[in-house]
Amino acid sequence: MKDLFDYCKFGDLNLNSRIIRTGLWESERESSGNLTPEIYNRYENIAASGVGLIITELISLYPRDAFSKYSHTPHFKRFVREFKDLTDLVHVYDVPIFAQLGFVQFNKHAEQNMRVEDLSIEDIRKIQTDFIITCQKIDYAGFDGVQIALGNYYFLTRFISPYFNKREDKYGGSTVNRLRIVLEMIKVIKQNTKLHINVRLNAFEIQSGGMTIDDTIEIAKLLEKHGVDSLQITRPRSPQFFSKDNDRTPSEFTSREIKKKNPLIEESEKIMENVNIPVIMGGGVNNQNQINNILNKSKIEFISMQRPFVADPTFLVEWELKGNGQSKCIMCNNCYWKKTSTCFFPRSCKDKF
Template sequence: MKDLFDNCSFGEFELNSRIVRTGLWESQRESSGNLTPEIYNRYENIAASGVGLIITELFSLYPRDAFSKYSNTVNYTRFVREARDLTDLVHVYDVPIFAQLGFVQFNKRAEHNVKIEDVTIEDIRKIQTDFIIAAQKFDYAGFDGIQIALGNYYFLTRFISPYFNKREDKYGGSTFNRLRIVLEIIKVIKANTKLHINCRLNAFDIQKGGMTIEETVEIAKLLEKHGVDSLQITRPRSPQYFSRENYSKSILANACNRIIDEVDIPVIMGGGITNQKQINNVLNKTKVDFISMQRPFVCDSSFLVDWQIEGNGEVKCKACNNCYWKKTSTCFIFPEAEWNVDYSSE
């Protein structure tokens, strides 16, 4: 039987467990973008807790993006040096770390939130170049991989969705054409870095006329064919909008099963699960091997330590979703200081 604390393989990595920590907002950074002691402490707590893989909070690609003030950035002079300190710290605990990269709005000059069909070929080349430059910085900084945000409602998510993309050139129309912008980015990153490439992908769109699970399966196969090393399958909206009952038979688990049947790369199932029993139930009643969690790590960055001791753990997170709506990396019910673990004496 599978257990969430199994040592297991994930592509070229050996993981300490099947749990993937996925980040979202970064509220503890300095206004200049620099990493703070609170950030380093939080990542050390997560890495030391027994997590298998860490995916960072979002690094927003553009400073004028809607999410840039809630996210960290690669666009300051000390980024590579400070990020290298962060990745070195995480690697002390034999945990790989991926940098999550994306943006929501494409703005140019006086134009804000340019529509997909109004993005020119020159704009596409700029976006691709900016992704590639950021990926090279991640590589220099010691990250093991990059997560390209193709899920939820980031810009590239909308670019690959038939609901939003009404282009009539080679970057619109068919599934392959809508995905072309991403495949071209992947090709150059693979040729110029050592990074593992993970793509975070919606299982389906909630809009009529959007991506269905059948098209998501097709996209997953195309991503694998063109060099993607792993996938994370998520929902387009927060887990609080979906029932938490019987995760092994949930829509998301069924979608992951279908994708896993069609690809030979690791597939991570998105979060919303609240306890150890549920996770092991999913691991043993579906084809899913890896589970991601986000809000429980905001509530208590070291909760997996207790889970390993107790054997029947329950997350402390109350799913109030304030960390999501208020776009913060800290919990409003349980301040991080209550759970901060000091490993210096161990």
């Protein structure tokens, strides 16, 4: 039987568990650089907890992007130095760490929040160049990999979406054309760094005319063909997708019930059937029985968690010691919507749930 604390392989990497910590937003930063002592302490606590892989809070490609003012950015002079200290700290616990890289808005001089179809070829080359240069910095900083943000509604997500991308040149139209901006970047990144490349993808899009699961499968196959090493599957957030029925034991759930309560399982499995690289199922779980049940009643091998690590960076320690663990996170989503790495729900109130 599979267990969330299994030692396992993730491509060429060795993991201490099947749990992938994916970062949200950063909420603190020193004026002279990216990282505070509190940030180093948070990452050390997560690394020491028994996590398999850490993916950082978002590193925003552009400093004027539409994120929290505290988001990490590669434009600080001490970016490589500070993050090298961070990766060295995490590696003490034999935990690999990826840098999450993306942006929401592309701004050019007075033109703000440009649409995909408004970008010139020179603009596309600038985005690609900025990504490649930042990946080289990420490599120098000692990261094991990079996660390219193509999920949710980051700018490159809109680029690969038939709903948003209305271009009529070689960067629009067919799936491979819409993905071309990413495929060209991946080729150069693979040639010039040692990074494991992970791509975060929406399983599908909610809006009519957006990506379907079949589109995502086609994109996943193209990404693998062009050198991507792993995928993380996510979806736009909606409260009805995930059940809060977390008190039942594993024996009380059937495979059909699990997939009904978390449809992302079935979508992730469909993608897994079409690629030969690791696939992470992203989000929506917060207790030990639930995770082990998913692992043993589906093909899922790796599960991402975000909000539980915001509520308590060390919760996996107690889970491994006592079993049948339940996260303190009640999935209120305040940390997500307020774009912060801080839990806003009072701990005393959590004890009532």
